[in-house]
Amino acid sequence: MRHFLTPFLMSLTVGTAYAGPVENAAILDEIIRPGFAQLTNQTTALATVASHTCAPQSKELRDAYGTAFDAWIELSHFRFGPTEAENRAFALSFWPDPRNAIPRTLNALITAQDPSVQSPDEFSENSIAARGFYALEFLLYDDAFLAIEDRGYVCSLIQAITADMAVISGEISQDWDNRYAVLMLNPSNATYPDEDSVTRELYKALGVGLELLTEARLARPLGTFERPRPARAEARRSERSVRHIEISLTALRALAAQLSAPDAELSQRSADAFDRAIDLAQRVDDPDFSEIRDPAQRIKVEALQQAVQRIRTEIYPDLGALLDVSAGFNALDGD
Amino acid sequence: MRGRRHFLTSLFATTIVPKVGWAAVGSPAYLSAGRDRTGVFFLSGLTENAEITFSVPLPARGHAAAAHPFLAEAVGFARRPGLFAVVIDCSTGAVLATLAPPEGRHFYGHGAYSQDGQFLFTTENDFDASRGIIGVWDATRNYRRVAELSSGGIGPHEMRLMPGGETLVVANGGIATHPKTGRQKLNLPTMQPNLTYLSLTGDILETVELPSDYQLNSIRHLAVSQDGTVAFGMQWQGDRGAAPELLGVHRAEGNVRLFQGDEINHQRMQGYVGSVSFDHTQQRIGVTSPRGGLVQAFDLENGGDLGVFDDADVCGLSANQQGFIATNGNGQITRLTDLRPLERIQHAVQWDNHLVQLTDAHAMPKTRSF
Numbered sequence: 063m064r065h066f067l068t069p070f071l072m073s074l075t076v077g078t079a080y081a082g083p084v085e086n087a088a089i090l091d092e093i094i095r096p097g098f099a100q101l102t103n104q105t106t107a108l109a110t111v112a113s114h115t116c117a118p119q120s121k122e123l124r125d126a127y128g129t130a131f132d133a134w135i136e137l138s139h140f141r142f143g144p145t146e147a148e149n150r151a152f153a154l155s156f157w158p159d160p161r162n163a164i165p166r167t168l169n170a171l172i173t174a175q176d177p178s179v180q181s182p183d184e185f186s187e188n189s190i191a192a193r194g195f196y197a198l199e200f201l202l203y204d205d206a207f208l209a210i211e212d213r214g215y216v217c218s219l220i221q222a223i224t225a226d227m228a229v230i231s232g233e234i235s236q237d238w239d240n241r242y243a244v245l246m247l248n249p250s251n252a253t254y255p256d257e258d259s260v261t262r263e264l265y266k267a268l269g270v271g272l273e274l275l276t277e278a279r280l281a282r283p284l285g286t287f288e289r290p291r292p293a294r295a296e297a298r299r300s301e302r303s304v305r306h307i308e309i310s311l312t313a314l315r316a317l318a319a320q321l322s323a324p325d326a327e328l329s330q331r332s333a334d335a336f337d338r339a340i341d342l343a344q345r346v347d348d349p350d351f352s353e354i355r356d357p358a359q360r361i362k363v364e365a366l367q368q369a370v371q372r373i374r375t376e377i378y379p380d381l382g383a384l385l386d387v388s389a390g391f392n393a394l395d396g397d
Numbered sequence: 398m399r400g401r402r403h404f405l406t407s408l409f410a411t412t413i414v415p416k417v418g419w420a421a422v423g424s425p426a427y428l429s430a431g432r433d434r435t436g437v438f439f440l441s442g443l444t445e446n447a448e449i450t451f452s453v454p455l456p457a458r459g460h461a462a463a464a465h466p467f468l469a470e471a472v473g474f475a476r477r478p479g480l481f482a483v484v485i486d487c488s489t490g491a492v493l494a495t496l497a498p499p500e501g502r503h504f505y506g507h508g509a510y511s512q513d514g515q516f517l518f519t520t521e522n523d524f525d526a527s528r529g530i531i532g533v534w535d536a537t538r539n540y541r542r543v544a545e546l547s548s549g550g551i552g553p554h555e556m557r558l559m560p561g562g563e564t565l566v567v568a569n570g571g572i573a574t575h576p577k578t579g580r581q582k583l584n585l586p587t588m589q590p591n592l593t594y595l596s597l598t599g600d601i602l603e604t605v606e607l608p609s610d611y612q613l614n615s616i617r618h619l620a621v622s623q624d625g626t627v628a629f630g631m632q633w634q635g636d637r638g639a640a641p642e643l644l645g646v647h648r649a650e651g652n653v654r655l656f657q658g659d660e661i662n663h664q665r666m667q668g669y670v671g672s673v674s675f676d677h678t679q680q681r682i683g684v685t686s687p688r689g690g691l692v693q694a695f696d697l698e699n700g701g702d703l704g705v706f707d708d709a710d711v712c713g714l715s716a717n718q719q720g721f722i723a724t725n726g727n728g729q730i731t732r733l734t735d736l737r738p739l740e741r742i743q744h745a746v747q748w749d750n751h752l753v754q755l756t757d758a759h760a761m762p763k764t765r766s767f
Contacts, residue, residue, distance in 0.1 A: 146635065149586055158578050190586055255665060277579045294577075391432070391726030391747040392671060392687035392712035396580065397460065397477055397506065397554075397617075 098235040104130035116217035139271030144237035163191035179222040203299035283351035298350040423450030430459030447730035460506030461751040479504030512562030520553035529553035546599030630670030640668035665689035671712035713752030724748035
């Protein structure tokens, strides 16, 4: 075990295989499991608020929505195991939605006065486009949905969506506690044959988060210089687009800190790179990217995009080498 | 379908004058894309013994390639979502033609020539309509695009010409993607992969779908034996511990058979097959799993599990004189017999996803194997 090696010997072992059971356990016990427990608490609180206050402009309801959404964004890169079972992550967060399935599906339910809103079981059978945070955002913030006169049905729909979100979050959290954490903490099973496979899974989650940032959360609104696409920004209706980037960067910084813990130098470089990106995100004073056509705004977002890209190209591969999970020219290609 | 009539009339119209044949470029047995240590992407020819016969640069990361049946011409395809395919004169390295997909299309990274070498077929995405397309290009007219066919599904990936040369078999992966969301999978809950047999003029001859439990099993890679048995590798999109069989075998008009190794090796694959190939006897099917770093083989006749060879980041796989030959992302090429390494050669490159066999000449043993 490296813990017993002297600093001199440690310097000789840099770059060799290191399966980090301590770090992996810490990620599970300090990040993932409390994170999903927190998400369950916040979505349950949101459902409770919605059960007595379903006016979309209610501050209480919107605050509860924002708090729960924050909790999800912190976890949105853990796309394996319990979140992938039964399409749970999709049901919580259907984004991006390039075909506008969300408003179409919600409108269909409203027009039909679909009775599934009265039954959690039936509601969970609906298209994922009518479920989760992004569907709820339309009902709470989109002008067309705010203008709907039949508030009774929309209220039932808001209550059904929030209740469904609480159920899904609870299922993910329980699945982690009762099943999946055991698999990852005792890696000699079919899902995780060895400690390296656990490390690789957690390392990949960091990659997923960075990819989501650069290729979706930033790239979608940036579009091209000739054609910026502010309407494609994530959660722009609730003006949460930039906030999500900052929350995600902060969460990924913590994950990278755990993964890089065995190497102080890399750990510091990682922290610095994330700090720089977070600082650049905080300088973007355009919460929904609506001013992305303004070159002065765009340049700030491009600087942020480059900072995240640098984490992907300069920190992420070095971390892979440290963890000896870098061999992935084909494995990470995915085709 | 646009251009189809013209394409039909030209199907038998042209006589090809051979230019330089494969022997002139060191008679490579395989093609593979890769990346060298300076970060340059390339396409190489490789001999049976894994020696490089030629290397020509590619504009960006490649994926698979298609070899002209007799001219020393090969098409290197860009990695998905591909915006180029480069036709290379393998004797000089000269770019003979650069294929760009038409507006609203991108390549998926695989393609196949017609038996006479006149037409090149490419798998493509009509991404706004979320529809799989087979592009048809006339190699005798500077690779002019002459027609496009429906692939019979969404997300066509690998495609092979069937023995006899009159049918294409296409792996329609079922996954919708759009360049504006990169490789994001847009339709997992509703995806429906299939295996489609097409005539060269686009008539759908047969569509094979798996039962609904396999709806998330994206059919991606193919191998075809000399008698027309099709082996297909799949990539599971559901919960990773829940992956069902990832290898299937089908014969036209017949039933599908699904193969799976022992539980641990199956789980090690992480729901992901990279390449599929028959061996030199045509009686064994190999599959690679880069995520698990293993090659497995199965007996075609009875589905028997023939074991495993551990090979980190392995992906490319083809038949070799005495079994299989596998390439990996660490630059190694391993010749295998009965899944034991006969020889391993290290090149200072990273070999990309696929090792494409040039002809059927090596499919049967030249010398008696032992």
